[in-house]
């Protein structure tokens with residue numbers, strides 16, 4: 407079969423926020439795919455297995471097998487999908503707005519999420535974990551709230567869903583997981599709520615994945 411006809415395979419973990427970003431992009435663009443769950447906790451972390459290292463030497467999810475290649479890093483994947491399957495658009499046409507969508511995405515993807523992920527918190531260890539996660543999410547959200555006050559309409563950039571929104575919702579999910587008080591961030595909270603009404607954000611939600619444990623399903 408030609409690689410263009412093969413269904414993409416997403417290596418994913420139900421509550422990995424980085425995996426969720428890509429699942430939203432696939433859903434919005436209407437791309438059918440198969441999921442290959444990688445449990446980040448089981449067996450000391452299946453991402454470290456020899457089999458998975460052959461898929462992604464970075465030992466992280468998500469990874470997407472598509473069009474005969476394997477890509478990792480959520481923003482690289484999303485931007486590849488954008489360039490090869492442009493409808494609906496996830497980067498605004500206006501170049502200033504496009505830069506703002508990338509700015510917000512980078513802020514979350516590089517400036518917040520890595521400082522509260524499993525690998526980082528394992529290093530911090532013990533009772534400090536929650537405090538550290540809350541600290542970095544709070545610092546990041548303070549800045550994000552101010553930025554969004556200038557860029558947002560219904561969503562992060564005006565009224566069109568963009569790559570920034572794909573980063574925002576999973577990060578708010580993590581904030582809730584780490585019990586961050588969201589009251590000081592009314593814009594973030596409002597946009598998150600509006601996005602969660604969209605089907606693509608619902609079908610891709612951590613509570614509804616093939617590897618979601620029964621007690622976390624909704």
Ligand SMILES: O=C(O)/C=C\C(=O)CC(=O)CC(=O)O
Nearest residue numbers: 421422423424446519523524
């Ligand atoms: O506790 C677990 O279930 C293990 C891992 C995760 O959720 C994924 C993360 O590292 C957090 C994240 O995506 O930011």
